[in-house]
Amino acid sequence: MSLAMEDDFGIVYVVENAQQFWSELDDILTMPRGAPPTLRQLDGMMSRWLGICGIYHELYLQTPLQLEHAVDLLLDSELWAFHSERMCENLTETAKTNTDPHAQLVTFNVLLRYGQRKADFFRAQKRWATLVPLLMDHMLVEIDENEDGVIEAKLRLVGVRLLYEVCRWQKLSVAELRVFDDSFIDYLFDLVEQTRHVQDETFNYSVIRLIVAFNEQFMVASIGDREQSGVEKNRVLRVLMRRLGSSKTFGENMIFMLNRAQRTPDDLCMQLLVLKLIYLLFTTKGTEEYFYTNDLCVLVDVFLREVVDLDEDSESLRHTYLRVLHPLLTKTQLKDVPYKRPQIKYALESLVRDSRIHDINPTTKRLVERCLGGQWCVQLKKADDVSRSSTPSDTVAPSRSHLGLPASVDGVGSGTPGKSLKSCRSAENLVAKGVNGVNGVNGSRVTRVGAVRRPSNASAGSFSGVATAAPSPSTSNPRSLTHAGKELLAQSMWTDYMSNDHHILTTSICPPNPMLVVNYLALSTGSLHLPP
Numbered sequence: 001m002s003l004a005m006e007d008d009f010g011i012v013y014v015v016e017n018a019q020q021f022w023s024e025l026d027d028i029l030t031m032p033r034g035a036p037p038t039l040r041q042l043d044g045m046m047s048r049w050l051g052i053c054g055i056y057h058e059l060y061l062q063t064p065l066q067l068e069h070a071v072d073l074l075l076d077s078e079l080w081a082f083h084s085e086r087m088c089e090n091l092t093e094t095a096k097t098n099t100d101p102h103a104q105l106v107t108f109n110v111l112l113r114y115g116q117r118k119a120d121f122f123r124a125q126k127r128w129a130t131l132v133p134l135l136m137d138h139m140l141v142e143i144d145e146n147e148d149g150v151i152e153a154k155l156r157l158v159g160v161r162l163l164y165e166v167c168r169w170q171k172l173s174v175a176e177l178r179v180f181d182d183s184f185i186d187y188l189f190d191l192v193e194q195t196r197h198v199q200d201e202t203f204n205y206s207v208i209r210l211i212v213a214f215n216e217q218f219m220v221a222s223i224g225d226r227e228q229s230g231v232e233k234n235r236v237l238r239v240l241m242r243r244l245g246s247s248k249t250f251g252e253n254m255i256f257m258l259n260r261a262q263r264t265p266d267d268l269c270m271q272l273l274v275l276k277l278i279y280l281l282f283t284t285k286g287t288e289e290y291f292y293t294n295d296l297c298v299l300v301d302v303f304l305r306e307v308v309d310l311d312e313d314s315e316s317l318r319h320t321y322l323r324v325l326h327p328l329l330t331k332t333q334l335k336d337v338p339y340k341r342p343q344i345k346y347a348l349e350s351l352v353r354d355s356r357i358h359d360i361n362p363t364t365k366r367l368v369e370r371c372l373g374g375q376w377c378v379q380l381k382k383a384d385d386v387s388r389s390s391t392p393s394d395t396v397a398p399s400r401s402h403l404g405l406p407a408s409v410d411g412v413g414s415g416t417p418g419k420s421l422k423s424c425r426s427a428e429n430l431v432a433k434g435v436n437g438v439n440g441v442n443g444s445r446v447t448r449v450g451a452v453r454r455p456s457n458a459s460a461g462s463f464s465g466v467a468t469a470a471p472s473p474s475t476s477n478p479r480s481l482t483h484a485g486k487e488l489l490a491q492s493m494w495t496d497y498m499s500n501d502h503h504i505l506t507t508s509i510c511p512p513n514p515m516l517v518v519n520y521l522a523l524s525t526g527s528l529h530l531p532p
Contacts, residue, residue, distance in 0.1 A: 013052055021060045024052060025070060029077040039086075045079055046090050054103035067106070071113045088114070092127055095134065101151045108135075108158045115165055122169035132166065132179065135159040140187065153203075160206045167213035168269065174221050177235075180214060185239045188214075189247050196249040208253055211236060212273040219276065237280055237287075244290055251291050254278065259302050268317060271306075275320045282327035293333045300328070300339055304347050315361060322367035330374050341380050348372055 015021045028048045053070055061067045074080055080087055095107045115121040138159040141152050188211050195204045215236040222233035254274050261267040281287045303325050310318045348368045352360050
């Protein structure tokens with residue numbers, strides 16, 4: 001199939017296949033050699049490129065990747081490199097005057113792609129003030145959600161994405177925000193519910209991003225306004241409160257978006273915006289229990305992962321997670337549902353532990369202390385104290401999970417038994433079978449492992465610290481020990497290593513072998529010599 005296009009200079013283009021289409025795009029964007037082109041020639045190049053893309057859009061630019069490639073050809077050309085400001089003005093006028101939906105789609109994609117490369121482009125308030133009403137018109141068009149391939153659906157999606165970028169990069173005034181009235185915000189929530197079953201979640205998630213960006217705009221615009229309450233000033237929160245029972249998909253997908261977020265700048269920004277709206281829901285009377293309990297449990301899992309995994313460059317995002325965590329555990333249904341509280345406590349404490357090794361951010365410390373001061377944590381600490389006081393001092397230390405948590409709390413609330421490392425019982429077996437009747441140097445009989453276990457603060461990362469720890473008075477001189485006594489001391493040091501949880505501090509350092517301790521004793525008494 002071939003279509004003909006005639007430009008403003010009378011040149012007729014007839015494209016018969018994809019190869020010819022891409023070749024024509026390259027030729028159009030090639031700057032003429034010799035005399036510098038006139039402004040009319042530059043405008044003509046832009047017009048021809050846009051015209052051929054619009055006419056053959058449905059044939060050769062069907063997929064997002066194909067359209068993106070065509071746009072990149074323009075943005076990487078000499079025409080755009082040296083005349084980008086003039087070309088942007090031309091495209092802005094084209095978007096307002098050209099009624100061809102295919103040409104509008106290409107135009108909006110160029111503006112979106114260029115703004116993603118150069119964020120300052122979205123900060124031009126005068127340019128976007130004239131385009132925002134046009135974008136809203138495309139979003140308000142009624143479309144059959146099962147026909148996402150129609151041009152109107154594509155225009156609606158790019159309109160949502162452009163408006164999101166504008167809200168993300170600009171600070172809109174109260175007057176500028178009036179155009180987004182209650183009915184428009186309500187319509188956005190309806191779009192989220194209407195597209196919940198659409199297989200491609202791109203549009204659904206894009207609308208949610210736009211809603212949380214509007215929430216940020218209303219929050220910022222209301223700062224300093226003491227005449228109205230927070231709910232009255234924030235149009236997003238006000239509309240959502242009226243439809244709490246009919247906007248469950250919105251809440252569910254916000255959590256899914258947090259759970260699937262990557263470490264890209266765009267996703268990091270999205271997480272901040274989503275968390276701010278969630279914080280408002282948790283701290284506003286009447287919306288604390290907006291989310292289902294199961295969704296709150298998923299949210300806890302996300303928080304546990306993110307507060308620990310985020311790097312130092314994302315410290316502000318970690319602070320936002322910690323700010324939201326406190327009302328999540330004290331204001332919602334989770335105040336009565338003890339879901340993974342030991343894991344939460346351990347994760348929070350890990351953020352402020354080892355202050356002698358690395359600096360602790362004061363904001364992080366303050367937010368962690370606020371979370372640990374909640375009633376849920378106070379009750380948990382009391383339960384731990386009661387459990388420790390009822391445990392005999394000479395019992396074998398409990399096994400622990402790979403996180404350092406007692407195995408008894410690993411998997412709390414998940415409904416599945418937690419996986420943990422088993423305690424080493426080699427010392428117990430050795431004492432039971434071969435050392436039970438051995439006398440020490442002072443003639444006392446050892447009857448259980450607890451008799452040879454002693455506390456130690458030696459570093460887990462240094463085997464020499466274990467091997468050279470100060471021995472008890474009865475074994476102060478290794479040369480005075482019998483062979484059986486040396487084995488007993490070696491097993492004592494090994495059991496001490498295991499009982500003080502040194503084996504769970506790191507997975508990259510293997511715990512010492514008991515025989516290595518025996519060899520160390522032999523070396524200290526002169527009965528073992530290293531090879532030259």
